[in-house]
Amino acid sequence: DSTMIVGKKASIERLTPGLLGNLGLKDLIAKPILDSMISSLDDKSGGGPSTTLLVTKDEKIHKFMVAGLPSKVSRHNHPMAVHTLTSMAAKATPKGGNKHRLVVLSDDSSVAPLGLAIAKAFSLFNMKTGGKTQEGGEDEPKQLHIAFVKSDGSLLDDAQQLQAAQVAGKGAQLTARLVDSHPELLTTEKFSEEVQQLVKAHAPKVKMTEIVGEDLLDKGYGGLYGVGKAADYGGLYGVGKAAACPPRMIILEYNGGGSETVALVGKGIVFDTGGLSLKPKVGMCGMKMDMGGAAGLLGGFFSAVELGVSKNVTLILCLAENAINERATRNDDILTMYSGKTVEVNNADAEGRLVLGDGVAHASKHIENLDLIVDMATLTGAQLVATGKKHAAILCNNEELETRVFKAGLHSGDLCYPVLYMPEHLMDEFKSEVADMKNSVKDRSNAQTSCAGHFIEAHLDETYQERGGGYVHVDMAGPAFIGDRGTGYGVGLVLSLLEAPGFK
DSSP, X not given: OEEEEEXXXXXXXXXXXXXXXXXXXXXXXXXXXXXXXXXXXXXXTBEEEEEEEEEOTTSOEEEXXXXXXXXXXXXXXXXXXXXXXXHHHTTSSOSSOSEEEEEXXXXXXXXXXXXXXXXXXXXXXXXXXXXXXXXXXXXXXXXXXXXXXOTTSOBOOOHHHHHHHHHHHHHHHHHHHHHHSOTTTSOHHHHHHXXXXXXXXXXXXXXXXXXXXXXXXXXXXXHHHHHHGGGOOOSEETTTEEOOOOOEEEEEEEEOXXXXXXXXXXXXXXXXXXXXXXXXXXXXXXXXXXXXXXXXXXXXXXXXXXXXXXXXXXXEEEEEEEOOSTTSOOTTOEEXXXXXXXXXXXXXXXXXXXXXXXXXXXXXXXXXXXXXXXXEEOOOTXXXXXXXXXXXXXXXXXXXXXXXXXXXXXXXXXXXXXXXXXXXXXXXXXXXXXXXXXXXXXXTTSOHHHHHHHHHHTTSOHHHXXXXXXXXXXXXXXXXXXXXXXXXXXXXXXXXXXXXXXXX
């Protein structure tokens, strides 16, 4: 029903005439029309699509489109401008018709990140009551067939790259679906059920354990328990609905062999009211997305498992709802973290760092031969000020690791950029007279995003720190969503960091 060719303008000019025959469109579009469509594309910024309607031999209408990617990008962008590709892919399934084709001129770039970018254009979660045909039945699902074309005009047939693109795309759509799910649906218990289904589908490669509710307190996870205890309501919720949302730590283990052992620690606040530091009406909307870090790591972890990554990987999900009732943690309360350190709460809305502090403490204490800890979180609004809406902020404890993560972002299209690393200066922001530290800064204009990362880092086991274990904090508050939709951010970055096939 439609065909879109997307690529850089020079590649479209060079390759499209030869591709029309393979697409069955050679005799349906006149050269002057094609030339006019291509010339209308902006060489610098890309854009489009430019569209014409064709009449096929069986007298059906076929929509033909060309869409441009920027011819040049900056050194902090993916060479194929993947965010533009996502935007163009969203226009590749126009109304009218259910079968569509998207032809991507790859310029010999790795296609796994390109496939990931395309998948991000198609969200799965939808509770709209439309989508009915005139006869009252369901609309037929749209099908998008994707082909990647190399610089010589031939179709890519590399099975490994195509599989990586498909698996990563599926992982990103899982991540986005969870981020889009509303908090009444995606409780911590439902999140756990989602994980259990994934573990079952990947058995016996993945082992799962959980610590739930009061057991967290008994075992010393005072940060995670303190944040989530008010939502462990049980009983009736809403109108006649039984629900429970206790805090929980989910631990997934995958042994892929290889020489590196990695822990991924995700912030999973399924809804954030701000606790007793209550958010305003406008600021609270969208806080269903405060589990974007956990969702991104979950999608990345299972994509890595499916692609057979040769590393040992443990995923730790710190799940809670930051709710309000008589049990809620108060400002001035002092929590004892799993690290053994005490935290004076001066902002109940700075809860993510509390749950992650317990998560990284668990990883650094209990995972044998651990080389690297990566936490991911929608942590601070200051991240958007520091690195914007497309790039996550990364805080790394050594320069080599910082370069590795930055390059992984460029390669995967899950872009990121370093922020200041200076704990000896910034940890003064958390000084407390009655505890080891407070949980929120005294000066919000002093490198807030870096401060939040250093707070989490402070709960790493001392032995792990002394032997030089790697630590990366990823604050992806901006790139986790666009408008009211999750983006699937995190999957590509994880796959590149773990050197998954197709993402090396």
